Amino acid sequence: MAKEITSRTDDYSQWYNDLVLKAGLADYSAVRGCMVIKPYGYSIWEKIQRQLDDMFKETGHENAYFPLFIPKSFFTKEASHVEGFAKECAVVTHYRLKNDPITNEIIVDPDAKLEEELIVRPTSETIIWNTYRDWIKSYRDLPILVNQWANVVRWEMRTRLFLRTTEFLWQEGHTAHATSDEAQEETIKMLNVYASFVEEYMAVPVIKGIKTENERFAGAIETYCIEALMQDGKALQAGTSHFLGQNFAKAFDVKYTNNEGKQEFVWATSWGVSTRLIGALIMAHSDDEGLVLPPKLAPIQVVIVPIYKTQEQFDEISLLANTISKNLKAKGISVKYDNRENQRPGWKFAEYEMKGVPVRIAIGPKDLENGTVEVARRDTKEKETLQIIDLEIKIENLLERIQTNIYQKALDYRTEHTTVVDTFDEFKKVLENKTGFISAHWDGTSETEKKIKELTKATIRCIPLNQNEENGVCILTGNQSKQRVLFAKAY
RNA sequence: CGGGGUGUGGCGCAGUUGGUAGCGCACCUGGUUUGGGACCAGGGGGCCGCUGGUUCGAGUCCAGUCACCCCGACCA
Numbered sequence: 292m293a294k295e296i297t298s299r300t301d302d303y304s305q306w307y308n309d310l311v312l313k314a315g316l317a318d319y320s321a322v323r324g325c326m327v328i329k330p331y332g333y334s335i336w337e338k339i340q341r342q343l344d345d346m347f348k349e350t351g352h353e354n355a356y357f358p359l360f361i362p363k364s365f366f367t368k369e370a371s372h373v374e375g376f377a378k379e380c381a382v383v384t385h386y387r388l389k390n391d392p393i394t395n396e397i398i399v400d401p402d403a404k405l406e407e408e409l410i411v412r413p414t415s416e417t418i419i420w421n422t423y424r425d426w427i428k429s430y431r432d433l434p435i436l437v438n439q440w441a442n443v444v445r446w447e448m449r450t451r452l453f454l455r456t457t458e459f460l461w462q463e464g465h466t467a468h469a470t471s472d473e474a475q476e477e478t479i480k481m482l483n484v485y486a487s488f489v490e491e492y493m494a495v496p497v498i499k500g501i502k503t504e505n506e507r508f509a510g511a512i513e514t515y516c517i518e519a520l521m522q523d524g525k526a527l528q529a530g531t532s533h534f535l536g537q538n539f540a541k542a543f544d545v546k547y548t549n550n551e552g553k554q555e556f557v558w559a560t561s562w563g564v565s566t567r568l569i570g571a572l573i574m575a576h577s578d579d580e581g582l583v584l585p586p587k588l589a590p591i592q593v594v595i596v597p598i599y600k601t602q603e604q605f606d607e608i609s610l611l612a613n614t615i616s617k618n619l620k621a622k623g624i625s626v627k628y629d630n631r632e633n634q635r636p637g638w639k640f641a642e643y644e645m646k647g648v649p650v651r652i653a654i655g656p657k658d659l660e661n662g663t664v665e666v667a668r669r670d671t672k673e674k675e676t677l678q679i680i681d682l683e684i685k686i687e688n689l690l691e692r693i694q695t696n697i698y699q700k701a702l703d704y705r706t707e708h709t710t711v712v713d714t715f716d717e718f719k720k721v722l723e724n725k726t727g728f729i730s731a732h733w734d735g736t737s738e739t740e741k742k743i744k745e746l747t748k749a750t751i752r753c754i755p756l757n758q759n760e761e762n763g764v765c766i767l768t769g770n771q772s773k774q775r776v777l778f779a780k781a782y
Numbered sequence: 783c784g785g786g787g788u789g790u791g792g793c794g795c796a797g798u799u800g801g802u803a804g805c806g807c808a809c810c811u812g813g814u815u816u817g818g819g820a821c822c823a824g825g826g827g828g829c830c831g832c833u834g835g836u837u838c839g840a841g842u843c844c845a846g847u848c849a850c851c852c853c854g855a856c857c858a
Binding site: 302304305308319323378379414443445447448449454455459461527528529530531563564565566567568598599600632634635636637638639640641642644653655656657658665748782 | 815816817818819849852853857
C-alpha cells in the first residue's frame with residue numbers, strides 16, 4: 292500500500308502536517324505544543340546551523356551561552372519588552388517535588404517556593420544585557436559581537452510543527468556598539484547574511500524590508516526582516532534583525548567611557564532565525580510526492596538503490612555502488628547506498644522521494660552490461676541513463692542545477708504571486724482569489740494597518756528595502772503615500 | 783480563550799437496535815519475488831482515553847473529566 296499524502300492544493304495545512312510526519316522530520320510530543328525533532332529533521336537543522344555559524348564567524352562573531360532562566364525582575368526593566376513577551380512566558384515558581392504524605396503521589400513541595408520566580412527565556416536580551424553591564428566599561432571593550440545557539444520557550448496559544456512550537460531552537464545574536472551608526476550597520480549586515488543564506492542555501496527567495504510599528508520587535512527601534520512566500524500564497528517571516536538603539540543599555544544601565552572620558556550608553560542589535568526555517572524549506576519547495584530539499588542542505592544528497600535478482604548481481608552492483616559512492620564522497624557529496632535486502636526498489640524510490648533526496652542513482656543488471664546507471668532528479672522527476680565515466684562530475688553539476696532550479700521555481704512562483712494594486716477592491720479580490728504578496732500604497736498609520744487587518748486578515752509584511760519611492764494614495768483611506776508596502780496573509 | 787472534530791493493537795480505521803472486539807498497514811515464521819510502494823500461507827499483539835452511572839450485560843446509552851488535532855484571536 293502506498294503511503295497516501297494529502298494534496299497540496301486540497302488542504303494545505305493537512306498536507307504540510309502529513310509531510311512533516313511522513314518524511315520523518317518530526318513528531319508530536321507528549322507536551323502540548325512541543326515537538327520531537329527526529330534525526331532526519333535534526334540533521335537538516337545541523338546543516339543550517341553549520342552554514343550560518345560559518346557566516347557568523349566570517350563576520351566577526353563568537354558564540355557564547357547564557358542561562359535558560361531569567362529572574363522575573365529583569366523582564367520588567369524594559370517596558371515595551373515586557374508588554375510584548377509577558378503574556379506568553381513559562382514561569383518557574385518552585386524548585387522541588389516531594390511525596391504527598393497522604394496520597395503518596397509526587398507533588399510540588401509548597402515549601403520550595405522560589406523567592407523570585409524565574410522566567411524560561413522567550414528571548415535573551417534581558418539576561419544578556421544584564422551581563423553586558425559587567426563586560427563593558429570602556430570604548431575599548433566594544434564592539435561585543437556574540438551569538439548564542441539555544442532553545443527558547445514561548446507559550447503560544449496555537450502551535451504548528453516547525454512554524455510555531457512552544458519550545459524551539461534558534462540562534463540569537465546580541466551585539467553592543469559604541470555608536471548608533473555602527474549598530475545600524477550591524478543590523479543591516481546580519482539581515483544580509485540571513486538573506487544570502489536563505490536564498491543561496493535554502494533556495495528560497497526573500498524580500499528584505501522593515502517592519503511597521505505594529506509588527507516591530509518588543510523593545511526595538513527598528514526591526515528588519517526577510518519575508519518569504521509559501522506555496523499556499525501566505526507569507527512567512529524567515530528571519531529578523533533588530534536595531535535596539537539604547538533601550539536595553541538604558542534599562543540595564545550599560546555605559547562605556549568614550550575616548551574623551553565621557554560616559555555614554557551602549558547601542559545594541561539583536562537578530563535571530565529559528566527551526567522555523569525548516570518549515571519554510573518544506574513549504575517553499577515540496578510537492579505531493581514529498582519533500583524537495585535543496586542539495587546544499589540535504590542530509591543525503593545522493594542515494595544509490597540496487598536492483599537485482601541474484602546474489603551475484605547484488606554483489607557486483609554493490610562493488611560498483613561502493614566505487615561510485617567513494618568517488619562522490621571524494622567530491623564532498625553525501626551519499627547513501629541503500630543495500631537493505633528487506634525493501635524492494637520501488638519502495639525505496641518512493642521513500643527517498645518522500646524524504647526529498649535530490650538525486651537517486653539506480654543500478655541494475657542492464658546497467659552492469661552497458662556501463663551505465665539511471666540517474667533521477669527529485670525536483671523535476673526526470674530520469675536519464677548516464678555512462679559511468681565521469682559520473683561524479685555529472686552528479687556534481689546536476690546537484691548545482693537542482694539547487695538553481697528550485698530557487699528559480701520558487702522565485703517564479705513569487706513573481707507570479709506578487710501583485711501591484713491601487714484600489715481596495717482589487718486588494719480584496721487578489722487576497723481572495725490569487726493570494727500572495729500585494730504591493731500597495733499605505734498612508735503610514737498604524738490605525739490604517741489595523742483596519743486593513745481587521746477587514747482582510749492581511750498584514751504589512753514589510754516596507755521593502757531596495758524599492759523606489761513613488762507617490763500615490765493609500766488604498767484604504769486615500770491619504771498621501773510616498774511608497775508602496777508589501778501586504779500578505781502570514782503565518 | 784471561543785468554534786469544530788477525534789480518542790478502539792505500533793500506525794490508519796470499522797464496529798448496526800447494548801450480547802463480551804475486527805480490518806488494512808507494520809511486526810514475526812516459511813516460501814516465491816525484486817527496473818516504481820510484491821504475493822501466498824501461518825502467527826503474535828487490545829482493561830476500547832479516564833471516572834462514575836443505567837443494565838443480567840456497555841466500545842456502544844447517560845453524566846462528568848482529560849488529552850490531542852483543525853479553524854480563529856496571539857506570535858519567530
